Amino acid sequence: MGEVGSLIAGAPIPAAPDLVRMRRDRGEKLQHQLGAAGLDGLVLMGTSAVAYATGAVAPAVDSSHAVLDRTVAIVVSGAPAAHLFTAHPEGAPSELPTEFVHGPLYPELDEGVTTIKRALDELFEPGARLGCDELTHAMLRGLPDREFTSAAAVLGAAKLCKTPDELACIRAAQRINELAMWDVQAMLRPGLRQTDLTARFLRRVFELGATTNAIDPIWQVMPTMRAGGPWTTHGDIAFPLATGDRLLREGDVIWVDSGITYQGYASDFGRTWIVGADPAPSARQQAQFDRWAAVVEAVLERCQPGTTALELGQTAIAANEGVKPWIEHFYLAHGVGTDSAEMPLIGTDLGASFDERLILQPGMVFVLEPVIWDDGAAGYRAEDIVAITDDGWVPLSAHPYDPFVGAW
Amino acid sequence: MSAAGGPGAGSIAGAGAGVLGLTGASDQIDFARLRAERRRRLFDAMAAGGVDVLVLGRPANVAYASGAQQLWTAGTRPFGPACLVVRSTGRVHLLSTWDAGVPPEIGHDELFGLSWNPAILASNLGAIAGLGDAAQVGTDGFSPGARQLLAALCPHAAVVDAAPVLSRARTPKTPDELACIVSAAGIAEAALSALVAALDPGVSERQLLGVYAEAIAGLGAPTPPTEAVVCATPRQGPVRLRRLATDRCLAPGELVVLNPGAFYAGYEGTLARTWVVGAMVPSPAQRRLAQRSRETLQAVLDACRAGTTGAELCRVWDSTGEAPPPEPFVRGVGLGAELPLIGHRVGQSAQLAAGTVLAVTAWVAVDGVGGVLEQDLVLVTDGEPARLTRYGRGPLA
Incomplete structure (x- = not known):
C-alpha cells in the first residue's frame, strides 16, 4: 500500500463535520471563483448545485417533481450568503439570515418567471454578467434582456477540491451506506428478489441517519460471459442496469452499487457479491478479485499531489497486463461530492489530453472503480473512495470484500 | 363523486391488475398497446x-416517448439530449448504451x-436522419451549452418549447395509463397501511420514512415519487x-401526516x-x-371538472373558510408530477381538461x-369526478 497521509492543506479531516464552517468555506470558494470568472452572479436550479451553493437540504424527489418544485439559488457577487428560494424553509441552514430565505419560485411557469425577474432586477443591474446551470423556456420568454453564460466553470472549480469538513460528510454518508450493506449482505439467499434487497437497504439507511436516498440501488446479476449480457453499442459490458423484481439464484454474481446522501454529500458503494448461504468464489473469480486489488494498490501508490490522471490510468492498465481495467462507457475513477459522479474523472472518452491536464491536488476525491473481466467468470467490480492529501491519500470508505478474501 | 370501481371509473381497464407480473394473467395491462x-x-401532437424534432432530456418525457426503463436518480438532471x-x-x-429495458420497437440502430x-455526443447525434434539416426543434429544457449543441446539429432550426406538444399528448390519460395509476395508488395505499402499523409512540419520522421505503420496495416498486412522506405535528x-x-x-x-406515493x-x-399516534x-x-380537512378536500374534489380554472378552485378553497395552504393544493399526476400546478400563488389561469388525473390535497392546522x-x-371527466384512491380515516373517521 502507498503512503497514507491524512492532512488536507495542513488540516485533519474532523471526526464530525462542522457544517457551519463547511458552508462558509464553500461560500467563500464560490465567491472567489465568481471573481475569477468575472461574473456578477449565478442563478442555479439543479438540485445538487443549489445544495452546494446554499447548504439547504430538501427531501429527495423524483425528477418530475424536482423540476416543478425546484429549489433555486441566486448567488450575488460580494454578498455574504446565497439567496435560497424554497418550499422547504425547514431545510435552510440555521445560520442563513432570514432575508436570504424566500418562498418557492416556479421557473417552469411564465407566472413564476415574473417573480424571478423581480428578484433579479432587485439583486442585479441591467446587463449584469450572470451564470446559470439550466434554463427553462419560460425563462427564455420572460427574461429577454438577461443573458446567461454557463456556470459550469465556476461550480466545477469551487467543487473540485474538498475541504476537510466536506470529506467528513462524504465519510459519514459512506459509513451509513456501508453499515446498511452489512444487513443486506447477511440476508442474501436464493429466492429473494432484487427489490427485497432494496427494501432492507432503504429501511436501514434511513434508520442510520441518511438525509436522502440518491439512486435506486443496483443489484445487477452479471452474465458469466460478455456474450450472455445485453447487446451494447460498444460491445463491452452493460452496467448499471435498473433493478427489477428478478429472483436471485444460488451462485448468481451480483454487482452492487448504491448511493445515499448525508447533508448533501453522496456516498458511493460498490462491491461484487455471490448469492448463497455460504458462497465461495471459484478460483477464476478469486483471481479476478486479486487482480482488482492489484490494480487499486498500484493506483494508490501513485496517488499524491502532482500526479496526473493520465499517469493513474496508465498505471492501472499496466497492472492489468495492458488491458484497460474499466468499462468502455465509464472510467477508472470519478469524483464524488454533492453529485454522485462529478469531476475529477479519469479514463473517460474525454481522452488522454484531458487526463493529462488533470493534476492531483489535496482535497480531490476519487472513487476508484476498476472492473476486471475474465470472460466466463462474471467479472469483479468494487468501488473504494480515497481523498488526496498533502502527501498521499486517505481512505473515505472501509468495507470488507466478502465473500472474496482480501490480499491486504 | 364516485370511488374507483364505481360507475365513474368503471371503464378503467385492468384496474385489478397484479403488480408483480408473475402470473401472466390476461387482466394485466397491455404495455405494447x-x-x-x-x-x-x-407524433400527432408534433404534427x-x-x-x-423533439429533443428530450427529462426522464418522464423520455419514458413517455420511448417506453424504456431508466435508472432512477433523485432530483433534477442537467438538460441534455436523451431521446x-x-x-x-x-x-x-x-x-442507451444497451438494449436491456428498451422496448422492441426501438432498434439497435436507434440507440446512441x-x-x-x-x-x-454531437457526432453521434449528427448521424440521426431528419435532424440536420429540421425547421422547428422542441426541447424540454435548456442550458447555455444546449444552445451551442443545437446550433451545430440543426443550424436552420428554430428552437421552441416542447411543453405544448408534450402536454397535448400526455395530459389526457388513456385507459391503460389510468390502470397504471390505479395500480400505483394500490401500492401507495399498501405503504400507508405499513406506516399506520408502525405508528408507535417513540418512533421517529426518519424511521417511518424507512418503513415507507421498505414497503414500496418490498412490493417491487422501489423508487419514491418523493421522500416527503411523514410529518408529525405538535399538540403544543x-x-x-x-x-x-x-x-x-x-x-x-399527536397527529401525524402520512403521505406515501x-x-x-x-x-x-x-x-x-x-x-x-398510539392507541389514543x-x-x-x-x-x-x-x-374541516375532509370538508375542504371534498369541496375541491367535487369542483375538479373539465373547464374549471385554477382561480375557480382557489375560490372553492376560500369558500370553506380555511386559510390558503402553504403548497399548491391541486397537481397533475401521470408519469410522475405533471402540470397543472394550482395554488393561491400559482396556476390561476390553468384550466382542467377531461382525462386529467389530479392529486388534491387539503391541509388545515x-x-x-x-x-x-x-x-x-381524482380523474377529471366531462361529468362527475372519479376518485381513484381509497383509504379510511382510522381513529379520525
Whole structure:
C-alpha cells in the first residue's frame, strides 16, 4: 500500500463535520471563483448545485417533481450568503439570515418567471454578467434582456477540491451506506428478489441517519460471459442496469452499487457479491478479485499531489497486463461530492489530453472503480473512495470484500 | 363523486391488475398497446404543433416517448439530449448504451451510447436522419451549452418549447395509463397501511420514512415519487407543514401526516391521511380539525371538472373558510408530477381538461392542536369526478 497521509492543506479531516464552517468555506470558494470568472452572479436550479451553493437540504424527489418544485439559488457577487428560494424553509441552514430565505419560485411557469425577474432586477443591474446551470423556456420568454453564460466553470472549480469538513460528510454518508450493506449482505439467499434487497437497504439507511436516498440501488446479476449480457453499442459490458423484481439464484454474481446522501454529500458503494448461504468464489473469480486489488494498490501508490490522471490510468492498465481495467462507457475513477459522479474523472472518452491536464491536488476525491473481466467468470467490480492529501491519500470508505478474501 | 370501481371509473381497464407480473394473467395491462398509443399521440401532437424534432432530456418525457426503463436518480438532471423524436422518419432515438429495458420497437440502430465528450455526443447525434434539416426543434429544457449543441446539429432550426406538444399528448390519460395509476395508488395505499402499523409512540419520522421505503420496495416498486412522506405535528405551540423527515420522535396522541406515493410502470399514485399516534382516542379538537380537512378536500374534489380554472378552485378553497395552504393544493399526476400546478400563488389561469388525473390535497392546522393533511387522486371527466384512491380515516373517521 502507498503512503497514507491524512492532512488536507495542513488540516485533519474532523471526526464530525462542522457544517457551519463547511458552508462558509464553500461560500467563500464560490465567491472567489465568481471573481475569477468575472461574473456578477449565478442563478442555479439543479438540485445538487443549489445544495452546494446554499447548504439547504430538501427531501429527495423524483425528477418530475424536482423540476416543478425546484429549489433555486441566486448567488450575488460580494454578498455574504446565497439567496435560497424554497418550499422547504425547514431545510435552510440555521445560520442563513432570514432575508436570504424566500418562498418557492416556479421557473417552469411564465407566472413564476415574473417573480424571478423581480428578484433579479432587485439583486442585479441591467446587463449584469450572470451564470446559470439550466434554463427553462419560460425563462427564455420572460427574461429577454438577461443573458446567461454557463456556470459550469465556476461550480466545477469551487467543487473540485474538498475541504476537510466536506470529506467528513462524504465519510459519514459512506459509513451509513456501508453499515446498511452489512444487513443486506447477511440476508442474501436464493429466492429473494432484487427489490427485497432494496427494501432492507432503504429501511436501514434511513434508520442510520441518511438525509436522502440518491439512486435506486443496483443489484445487477452479471452474465458469466460478455456474450450472455445485453447487446451494447460498444460491445463491452452493460452496467448499471435498473433493478427489477428478478429472483436471485444460488451462485448468481451480483454487482452492487448504491448511493445515499448525508447533508448533501453522496456516498458511493460498490462491491461484487455471490448469492448463497455460504458462497465461495471459484478460483477464476478469486483471481479476478486479486487482480482488482492489484490494480487499486498500484493506483494508490501513485496517488499524491502532482500526479496526473493520465499517469493513474496508465498505471492501472499496466497492472492489468495492458488491458484497460474499466468499462468502455465509464472510467477508472470519478469524483464524488454533492453529485454522485462529478469531476475529477479519469479514463473517460474525454481522452488522454484531458487526463493529462488533470493534476492531483489535496482535497480531490476519487472513487476508484476498476472492473476486471475474465470472460466466463462474471467479472469483479468494487468501488473504494480515497481523498488526496498533502502527501498521499486517505481512505473515505472501509468495507470488507466478502465473500472474496482480501490480499491486504 | 364516485370511488374507483364505481360507475365513474368503471371503464378503467385492468384496474385489478397484479403488480408483480408473475402470473401472466390476461387482466394485466397491455404495455405494447400503451406504448403504441403514446407514440401515436406524440407524433400527432408534433404534427399539430408543427414541430419536426423533439429533443428530450427529462426522464418522464423520455419514458413517455420511448417506453424504456431508466435508472432512477433523485432530483433534477442537467438538460441534455436523451431521446430524439423525428417526425419525418417516424423514429425515436434513445440514449442507451444497451438494449436491456428498451422496448422492441426501438432498434439497435436507434440507440446512441453514453458519452462524457460533447464532441462525441454531437457526432453521434449528427448521424440521426431528419435532424440536420429540421425547421422547428422542441426541447424540454435548456442550458447555455444546449444552445451551442443545437446550433451545430440543426443550424436552420428554430428552437421552441416542447411543453405544448408534450402536454397535448400526455395530459389526457388513456385507459391503460389510468390502470397504471390505479395500480400505483394500490401500492401507495399498501405503504400507508405499513406506516399506520408502525405508528408507535417513540418512533421517529426518519424511521417511518424507512418503513415507507421498505414497503414500496418490498412490493417491487422501489423508487419514491418523493421522500416527503411523514410529518408529525405538535399538540403544543405553532403547527407547520414540514416536508423533511427529522429524528423527532412521535408522542402519543399527536397527529401525524402520512403521505406515501409509489410508481407503477413509471406512473404515480399518491394519497395522504392523518393518524393519531398510539392507541389514543382523538380529542374533540382533533376531530373538528379532521372534519374541516375532509370538508375542504371534498369541496375541491367535487369542483375538479373539465373547464374549471385554477382561480375557480382557489375560490372553492376560500369558500370553506380555511386559510390558503402553504403548497399548491391541486397537481397533475401521470408519469410522475405533471402540470397543472394550482395554488393561491400559482396556476390561476390553468384550466382542467377531461382525462386529467389530479392529486388534491387539503391541509388545515390549529396551533396547540396539530395539523391534518389529506390527499386523494381524482380523474377529471366531462361529468362527475372519479376518485381513484381509497383509504379510511382510522381513529379520525
